[in-house]
Amino acid sequence: MTKTSRRTALAGLSAGLLAMTALTGAAFAQSINLTYLIPSGADGVAVAEELVKSFEAANPDINIDIETRPGGSEGDNLVKTRLATGTMADVFRYNSGSLFQAINPQQFLVDLTNEPWQADVQASFKQVVTAPDGTVRGAPMGAAMGGGIYYNRDIYEELGLSVPTTWAEFMANNEKIKAAGKVAVIQTYGDTWTSQLFVLADYFNVSAKDPNFASRYTANEAKFATDAAALRGFEKLQESFEAGFFNEDFGAAKYDDGIRMISAGEGAHYPMLTFATTAIAATYPENIANVGFFAQPGDDAALNGLTVWMPDGLYIPQTTANMDAAKKFVAFVASVEGCDAQTRAGGASGPYLVNGCTLPADVPPAVTDMLPYFAEGGQNGPALEFLSPIKGPALEQITVEVGSGIRPAADGAALYDEDVRKQAQQLGLPGW
Amino acid sequence: MTQAGTAELATPVPTLKRRSPYPGWFFLPAAIIYGVLFLVPTVASLYFSLTRWTLFNSTFIGFDNFAQFLREPFLIKGLINTVLYAVITSSLKVILGLLLAVLLTSQVAARGYLRSVVFFPVLVSTVGVGITFTVLMHPTNGMINEGLALLGIKGPGWLTNPNLALFSVALVDVWKGVGLATVIYIAGIVAIPKDYYEAARIDGATKLQNFFYVTLPLCRPATVTVITLSFIGGLRTFDLIWAMTKGGPGFASDTVASVIYKQYQSGFYGLSTAGNVVLFVLIAVLVVPLTMLLNRKEGHQ
Numbered sequence: 001m002t003k004t005s006r007r008t009a010l011a012g013l014s015a016g017l018l019a020m021t022a023l024t025g026a027a028f029a030q031s032i033n034l035t036y037l038i039p040s041g042a043d044g045v046a047v048a049e050e051l052v053k054s055f056e057a058a059n060p061d062i063n064i065d066i067e068t069r070p071g072g073s074e075g076d077n078l079v080k081t082r083l084a085t086g087t088m089a090d091v092f093r094y095n096s097g098s099l100f101q102a103i104n105p106q107q108f109l110v111d112l113t114n115e116p117w118q119a120d121v122q123a124s125f126k127q128v129v130t131a132p133d134g135t136v137r138g139a140p141m142g143a144a145m146g147g148g149i150y151y152n153r154d155i156y157e158e159l160g161l162s163v164p165t166t167w168a169e170f171m172a173n174n175e176k177i178k179a180a181g182k183v184a185v186i187q188t189y190g191d192t193w194t195s196q197l198f199v200l201a202d203y204f205n206v207s208a209k210d211p212n213f214a215s216r217y218t219a220n221e222a223k224f225a226t227d228a229a230a231l232r233g234f235e236k237l238q239e240s241f242e243a244g245f246f247n248e249d250f251g252a253a254k255y256d257d258g259i260r261m262i263s264a265g266e267g268a269h270y271p272m273l274t275f276a277t278t279a280i281a282a283t284y285p286e287n288i289a290n291v292g293f294f295a296q297p298g299d300d301a302a303l304n305g306l307t308v309w310m311p312d313g314l315y316i317p318q319t320t321a322n323m324d325a326a327k328k329f330v331a332f333v334a335s336v337e338g339c340d341a342q343t344r345a346g347g348a349s350g351p352y353l354v355n356g357c358t359l360p361a362d363v364p365p366a367v368t369d370m371l372p373y374f375a376e377g378g379q380n381g382p383a384l385e386f387l388s389p390i391k392g393p394a395l396e397q398i399t400v401e402v403g404s405g406i407r408p409a410a411d412g413a414a415l416y417d418e419d420v421r422k423q424a425q426q427l428g429l430p431g432w
Numbered sequence: 433m434t435q436a437g438t439a440e441l442a443t444p445v446p447t448l449k450r451r452s453p454y455p456g457w458f459f460l461p462a463a464i465i466y467g468v469l470f471l472v473p474t475v476a477s478l479y480f481s482l483t484r485w486t487l488f489n490s491t492f493i494g495f496d497n498f499a500q501f502l503r504e505p506f507l508i509k510g511l512i513n514t515v516l517y518a519v520i521t522s523s524l525k526v527i528l529g530l531l532l533a534v535l536l537t538s539q540v541a542a543r544g545y546l547r548s549v550v551f552f553p554v555l556v557s558t559v560g561v562g563i564t565f566t567v568l569m570h571p572t573n574g575m576i577n578e579g580l581a582l583l584g585i586k587g588p589g590w591l592t593n594p595n596l597a598l599f600s601v602a603l604v605d606v607w608k609g610v611g612l613a614t615v616i617y618i619a620g621i622v623a624i625p626k627d628y629y630e631a632a633r634i635d636g637a638t639k640l641q642n643f644f645y646v647t648l649p650l651c652r653p654a655t656v657t658v659i660t661l662s663f664i665g666g667l668r669t670f671d672l673i674w675a676m677t678k679g680g681p682g683f684a685s686d687t688v689a690s691v692i693y694k695q696y697q698s699g700f701y702g703l704s705t706a707g708n709v710v711l712f713v714l715i716a717v718l719v720v721p722l723t724m725l726l727n728r729k730e731g732h733q
């Protein structure tokens with residue numbers, strides 16, 4: 001081969017490559033590929049798949065690929081890293097509230113304040129995806145959740161128990177369940193995050209006694225260790241452990257074991273967020289009718305109410321190359337059709353935050369039990385992480401310690417205050 | 433012949449004084465890779481350890497991170513756990529590795545097969561081993577405790593008992609790493625000249641005397657290698673602990689590396705970088721004297 005002929009061959013090859021890229025470029029223009037990043041977990045993936053399917057049916061020119069990421073703090077890290085390096089998917093699902101504030105929404109997320117669908121989004125949700133500059137940067141994905149206690153209705157019926165409205169009644173029920181030879185309270189420290197529920201779901205009771213706790217806490221004035229009401233959450237965990245109410249393998253069991261046990265009646269109570277209703281419906285549909293739900297009781301029956309978690313948000317990073325298509329998808333999720341698709345895939349787990357969305361008539365009892373707290377005369381309030389930007393990252397390890405009898409409640413609360421201080425300093429809040 | 437030999441030896445000397453035929457540019461690729469992947473991150477991490485860093489922006493805060501890191505409630509426990517873990521794993525690897533190597537260099541049946549069986553766990557992914565053993569060590573449904581139950585023994589919560597978790601992980605680490613120690617010892621034992629054993633036999637040494645007075649002293653270099661490797665590995669240990677307990681229950685099996693990782697995971701990037709600087713210093717402080725000590729003794733032999 002001479003030099004000239006080699007050059008010609010190269011030129012021909014590159015011309016061919018150019019032609020090919022031009023062709024594929026044209027093909028891309030006809031069908032847009034979006035990526036959609038969600039936390040892994042069977043129920044979440046099923047909902048995402050149904051949403052994508054319905055959306056693609058209505059928009060044949062847009063194709064969406066679902067990517068999954070780990071949940072928990074590992075997932076937080078991944079989201080932050082991908083945002084910081086400009087490699088975030090076109091649309092992603094992530095927490096609202098304090099974790100939303102920690103990803104620097106003003107710098108990284110597309111401003112969605114003026115999207116037409118925002119008119120139908122409830123103000124309580126908008127507030128938890130609002131950046132410090134007052135712009136709304138997210139759309140609701142999923143239903144409002146309650147943090148409280150699932151109970152097995154079969155066991156309650158068998159032992160003739162009634163739903164408790166005070167902590168003392170709850171403990172009395174537990175005694176009877178234990179006396180009947182059953183597991184009273186399911187704990188699953190194999191997934192450490194599940195250990196936080198007794199503390200986090202107690203926040204309605206804290207705020208019922210001190211409505212200003214959140215702002216004092218943010219301002220470095222109120223502490224878990226020194227505020228009697230706030231300390232109760234840790235104490236409740238300790239009391240339940242010391243009374244021997246937990247399942248034998250509580251240290252190693254995982255969240256998936258927890259939902260199996262509560263639905264199959266292997267345990268009577270499981271403190272959890274109500275998003276688990278979707279998981280129970282998907283994994284144990286034959287037992288979903290056995291699972292009921294109540295708010296974590298406080299010390300006063302008159303102040304019985306539900307601690308509410310706002311659902312995740314959908315966000316669009318500013319680095320997306322497909323802004324219009326991404327906005328179309330977000331608008332779809334935040335519409336009535338979007339709610340219906342979610343209900344089809346995972347069943348209804350609670351009230352949606354989009355006006356006009358309705359729940360089907362045949363919702364599971366765990367959802368029915370939750371609705372009175374939202375109805376007239378019912379009481380509910382947001383969890384602390386939606387009222388304050390500070391949530392200490394080591395809470396789940398501390399609650400595992402308190403719930404395993406390694407550390408007493410007061411010590412655990414003091415340690416958590418230390419952890420909170422570190423987080424507040426990292427956020428650069430005034431007064432720390 | 434001798435003349436030719438000296439002539440050949442003499443010729444390279446002047447070339448040393450001449451300029452090398454290879455230009456210095458040949459170092460460039462290696463220098464760039466080393467600089468970009470090692471020097472730049474190292475210097476950058478020294479800087480970021482002095483800042484409060486959110487990945488998005490950083491503020492210089494002096495030595496606050498180091499003060500905060502040294503105040504971490506579980507740092508002391510993590511430090512103790514780290515050293516404990518390194519000592520347990522490296523000493524068990526030395527003892528078991530040596531015994532296995534003696535066994536596998538003697539005339540046992542299926543020697544080749546047994547050697548590969550012992551080495552096999554080294555090849556398996558650490559995280560895979562961790563997850564497998566987490567399942568086996570489950571307090572009620574795990575195969576280990578179910579086996580013990582058949583014998584009428586109630587097995588402990590291997591990974592859920594705060595006093596036991598670290599030791600359970602260390603045992604798994606030994607199971608996984610002992611193969612490498614064995615291979616190093618086999619090489620060391622095979623290299624011992626047969627003459628010593630012959631002389632010992634003529635003197636009427638027993639097998640035990642053979643082991644203590646011939647094998648053990650003569651495979652000191654292997655011992656030094658095994659101790660250094662497994663001790664450093666133990667100090668830096670992270671993957672197995674993270675796969676099995678995530679430092680738990682609570683903080684019971686935290687090591688320095690897992691404390692650092694948790695800071696990183698929580699978004700305290702500056703703080704975790706400061707922790708890495710501390711870990712680097714700690715390893716240097718422990719391992720440099722250890723290596724010097726072991727090597728000096730070797731020199732005296």
